[in-house]
Amino acid sequence: MAVTTKATIASFGGKLLKLSHNATTTNCEMNFNLYLPPQAIAHPDKKVPLLIYLSGLTCTAENCSEKGFFQHGASKNGIAVLYPDTSPRGLNIEGEDDAYDFGSGAGFYVDATKAPYDKGYNMYSYVTEELPQTVFAAFREIDSTRVSITGHSMGGHGALTLFLRNPGKYKSVSAFAPITNPVNCPWGQKAFKGYFGEENQEKWKEHDATELVKKWKGPLNVLIDVGTGDNFYKQGQLLPENFEKAAKEAGVTGVNIRYQPDYDHSYYTMATFSDDHVEHAAKYLFA
């Protein structure tokens, strides 16, 4: 459970901590970043809520910390932000570093059941259990009962599926350019084949937001931004229309998908709309 501090960086009146710990679920040392807003530093006895941001393919904790601008809205609202890595690192599995969309940097927020990736590619357990528990134990100024989740692309898939699989665990969910129907897109099919096996299609569906939303009860109150200039959207990797249709057919309300004209898949999009996503989380974290 011990956490090592590698750097402390002033940001929007608060502190961005670069941290690491030895994780059991992923069998390796994991880096992560944590933003403590000024309110947590001024009044450590008064707990602040937490927003978890899950990154996309090829990312580490750094991408969003450096250029997602979440710290701006988090500082204003008094919310801590947790930036996990996207996979285990250095497990020495043959071929794990060979592709940008599978293996390292591409853990897809699932627990792999297929060898050899079942030896540590457990990003579902890591993000839902081990990492938050580690953070709550090390940072008493964070309120373990008020947690929201968001993410980008593969991380948007992670945010949606973790929220949909765990009713009540998170106060709210939002996403940028999420992979919403992985069983029907090349990125998702490649990942699920490698982590679960081709034959295990039921398992694939358990981690597919479009499948999961069909079983959701009540309003979802999700905010999703997708840029119309996003090449991966155009290539059919994200499929937000499938998610929207499935939610509508299942009578699930509160699905707000904003198609942002010309915005692409990059962090320019997150930087533009991150304030909106922090405000969305704040509405539920401070309800």
Ligand SMILES: N[C@@H](CCC(=O)N[C@@H](CS)C(=O)NCC(=O)O)C(=O)O
């Ligand atoms: N640039 C990659 C595509 C992967 C990609 O666009 N990753 C997104 C998430 S799905 C990202 O956030 N990349 C890192 C960055 O823009 O900082 C490639 O085609 O090799």
